Amino acid sequence: MAEATVLVCDVCGKPATESVTFRANGRNRVKDFCAMHLASLLEGSRAPKRGRRPGSVNSSARKSTAKRTAARRRPKAKAK
Numbered sequence: 001m002a003e004a005t006v007l008v009c010d011v012c013g014k015p016a017t018e019s020v021t022f023r024a025n026g027r028n029r030v031k032d033f034c035a036m037h038l039a040s041l042l043e044g045s046r047a048p049k050r051g052r053r054p055g056s057v058n059s060s061a062r063k064s065t066a067k068r069t070a071a072r073r074r075p076k077a078k079a080k
Contacts, residue, residue, distance in 0.1 A: 009034035 007016035009032060016032035020041065023029070033041060 007032045009037055011037045 009016050014034040017035045021030050
């Protein structure tokens with residue numbers, strides 16, 4: 001005997017046309033939507049921008065790391 005899995009809309013219970021994965025509170029979540037609820041979800045959405053946000057990395061930490069790395073690479077002068 002075969003079994004079939006049928007996805008239903010998490011809002012209204014109609015057959016789902018799309019599953020949406022999103023991240024909230026540090027956890028991944030999945031919701032299933034019918035065509036009507038998917039359209040209302042996408043109505044005010046936008047595509048994410050690629051890369052890091054400006055200022056997301058502490059610039060002073062980056063500079064100190066660069067200094068330490070450069071200091072390790074420089075050959076030391078020989079004493080005469």
